[in-house]
Every structure is written in structure tokens, then in C-alpha cells.
Amino acid sequence: MDISAVNALPYEDFVNIFGNVVEKCPLITAAVWTRRPFTSLNALEAAIHEFIDALPESGKEGILRCHPDLAGKHLHSGALTRESQEEQTRAGMDVLSSAEASQMTRLNEEYKGRFGFPFVICARMNDKVTILRELSERCQNERAAERARGIGEVKKICRLRLQGLVLSDATNKL
Amino acid sequence: MDISAVNALPYEDFVNIFGNVVEKCPLITAAVWTRRPFTSLNALEAAIHEFIDALPESGKEGILRCHPDLAGKHLHSGALTRESQEEQTRAGMDVLSSAEASQMTRLNEEYKGRFGFPFVICARMNDKVTILRELSERCQNERAAERARGIGEVKKICRLRLQGLVLSDATNKL
Numbered sequence: 001m002d003i004s005a006v007n008a009l010p011y012e013d014f015v016n017i018f019g020n021v022v023e024k025c026p027l028i029t030a031a032v033w034t035r036r037p038f039t040s041l042n043a044l045e046a047a048i049h050e051f052i053d054a055l056p057e058s059g060k061e062g063i064l065r066c067h068p069d070l071a072g073k074h075l076h077s078g079a080l081t082r083e084s085q086e087e088q089t090r091a092g093m094d095v096l097s098s099a100e101a102s103q104m105t106r107l108n109e110e111y112k113g114r115f116g117f118p119f120v121i122c123a124r125m126n127d128k129v130t131i132l133r134e135l136s137e138r139c140q141n142e143r144a145a146e147r148a149r150g151i152g153e154v155k156k157i158c159r160l161r162l163q164g165l166v167l168s169d170a171t172n173k174l
Numbered sequence: 175m176d177i178s179a180v181n182a183l184p185y186e187d188f189v190n191i192f193g194n195v196v197e198k199c200p201l202i203t204a205a206v207w208t209r210r211p212f213t214s215l216n217a218l219e220a221a222i223h224e225f226i227d228a229l230p231e232s233g234k235e236g237i238l239r240c241h242p243d244l245a246g247k248h249l250h251s252g253a254l255t256r257e258s259q260e261e262q263t264r265a266g267m268d269v270l271s272s273a274e275a276s277q278m279t280r281l282n283e284e285y286k287g288r289f290g291f292p293f294v295i296c297a298r299m300n301d302k303v304t305i306l307r308e309l310s311e312r313c314q315n316e317r318a319a320e321r322a323r324g325i326g327e328v329k330k331i332c333r334l335r336l337q338g339l340v341l342s343d344a345t346n347k348l
Binding site: 010031032061062064 | 184185186189198199200201202203204205206207208209225228229230231232233235236237238239240286290291
């Protein structure tokens with residue numbers, strides 16, 4: 001799917017295809033449709049970044065709060081979005097040892113208790129070793145730093161999801 | 175559920191319960207959790223309004239684009255959110271005559287073609303006669319006026335959903 005095909009999409013198809021590039025935030029995708037036409041995939045990505053960056057801090061925290069825990073209860077109950085399920089599985093979050101799973105649960109709770117939003121990391125750019133290490137280290141940060149760091153990870157996840165969609169067979173058939 | 179119980183909710187429960195008071199926009203609910211404690215249900219509602227009003231115009235259009243068509247294909251396929259299904263059914267959108275259904279489809283398409291977002295109206299405060307009349311009349315407006323009008327309707331829908339949740343048995347059990 002080239003960018004001219006993206007630009008030709010009615011908003012309903014655009015939101016249907018790209019609505020989850022930021023987890024559970026179709027509002028963002030739906031908003032940037034106003035900015036079309038995009039000159040490239042990078043321009044679409046930049047419009048998403050611009051929208052996110054212009055949100056108040058509460059809005060950025062809101063984005064983070066729409067993300068599930070890594071290796072949390074929803075991974076095992078099948079309640080994740082398709083994208084999140086794939087990403088967490090690729091990173092080995094579904095095959096943690098008992099000790100790793102306990103550590104992950106404990107650190108996730110510590111992180112959420114400290115910051116009021118979940119630990120977000122681009123799972124596809126990490127594995128269980130680096131995720132556990134990052135989670136442990138990032139629990140020690142300040143809230144503002146973690147909010148910014150989390151949003152940085154959201155943007156990495158968004159980029160990979162966008163690339164996957166634009167290059168996939170599913171959208172080529174449109 | 176009184177407001178102190180709402181204020182005591184962890185963000186995950188808060189988003190789980192109130193995440194769809196603005197249709198498919200859990201980002202908004204998740205963002206206003208930062209603003210707790212709320213002194214009343216009205217204060218929670220006001221925080222949601224404030225967040226919406228501070229969005230750029232594209233963001234307001236994004237909210238509207240997260241709404242389904244009234245009496246559209248998703249009503250009959252069962253793909254609506256629970257709240258939207260109930261509201262559209264109460265307003266008689268599922269029992270339109272063939273002529274009414276055709277008129278609704280034609281006007282919905284005209285509206286979306288003109289404005290780039292769907293016709294949004296608080297179905298619970300209307301019936302099929304007033305909905306069809308409003309849709310027909312509002313097709314004649316300017317885009318900025320319709321964006322503002324649509325957001326006004328989003329706020330009415332939000333108020334009724336909030337009231338329903340806070341007063342319902344489901345949340346009283348929390």
C-alpha cells in the first residue's frame with residue numbers, strides 16, 4: 001500500500017486499519033486523518049507524533065494508561081489487542097519461568113503504584129532479559145522522566161505497527 | 175457508587191468502568207484520572223469537558239470519527255459497543271421502515287461526504303422522527319458549526335453514560 005492509497009482512504013477505512021497504531025487510542029489516528037494528504041509514511045508518523053506531543057501531560061499519561069501490563073493477566077486470558085498479543089508473545093512474555101513471572105508481576109505493581117500508569121516498552125525491540133532489567137531500573141526514575149520515556153516507547157511501537165500495516169498483504173488488497 | 179468510591183479506583187478499574195463514556199475514546203477517561211479526586215460526578219464530567227475543549231480542532235473531529243453511523247451497518251452486524259447498541263435501539267434505529275432506512279443511509283453519506291466525520295446526536299434524547307429531521311437540517315450547516323454541534327452531542331451522551339454507570343448495580347458492587 002503506497003502513501004497515495006493511504007491518502008485516498010475514507011476516514012472509516014483509515015481508522016479501521018490504523019486505529020490501533022497507538023494502543024486503544026483510535027482518537028489519535030482519527031484526528032490525524034484531518035491532516036491528509038501525507039507525503040510519505042514518515043509524514044503520517046510525524047503527524048501522529050505532533051498530535052501526541054501537543055497533548056497536556058494528563059493526556060500523555062492517558063495514552064500510557066491505555067496500555068496493558070507486560071506479561072499481565074490479559075496476556076493469558078486472551079483479552080489483549082491482536083497487536084499487543086503478537087508483540088508480547090514475540091518477546092517471550094508468554095513463556096516466563098515462574099520466578100520471572102513473579103518478578104514481573106511484583107515490578108509491574110511497584111511501577112504502577114509509583115507512577116499511576118503502566119510500564120510501557122517496545123516489546124519487539126527487546127526480550128525478556130532486557131525487559132525485566134529495564135522495568136527494574138525504570139522503577140527508580142522520576143514520574144516526569146518516565147512519562148516522557150513511556151511516550152518515547154509508544155512512538156517506537158507506533159512506528160513498527162505502521163510499517164507492518166503499510167507493508168502487509170491485508171492493506172495491499174485495499 | 176458515590177464519588178469517594180470513584181476517587182478510590184485504581185486507574186485500571188477507572189478506565190475499565192468509564193472508558194467508553196466518550197465512544198471508543200478511553201484515552202480521555204484515562205487522562206482525567208490524573209485530575210482525581212473529584213468533588214462530585216459533575217466535577218468528573220467537567221474534567222472530561224475541559225480535556226475535550228483543550229484538544230485541537232483535529233482532535234475534536236477525531237472524537238466524532240470514533241462514532242458509528244446511526245442505523246448503519248454495525249447496528250445490524252452487532253459490531254457496535256454495548257452502549258451504542260442500547261442507545262440506538264432505544265431510539266428505534268433498528269426498526270426503521272425501508273423508506274426511513276434508505277433516507278438515513280443517504281443522509282449519513284451526504285453528511286460524511288460534506289464534513290469528513292459522522293453525524294453525532296444523543297440518541298437517547300431523540301427518536302427516529304427528530305433524528306431524521308436533525309440529520310437532514312444539519313447537512314446544510316458549515317463544518318465548524320457541525321464540529322461544535324457534534325461535540326455538544328458527545329457531551330450529552332457522555333453525561334447520560336456517566337449517570338448510568340454511577341447509579342448502576344454493576345458499579346455499586348465494586
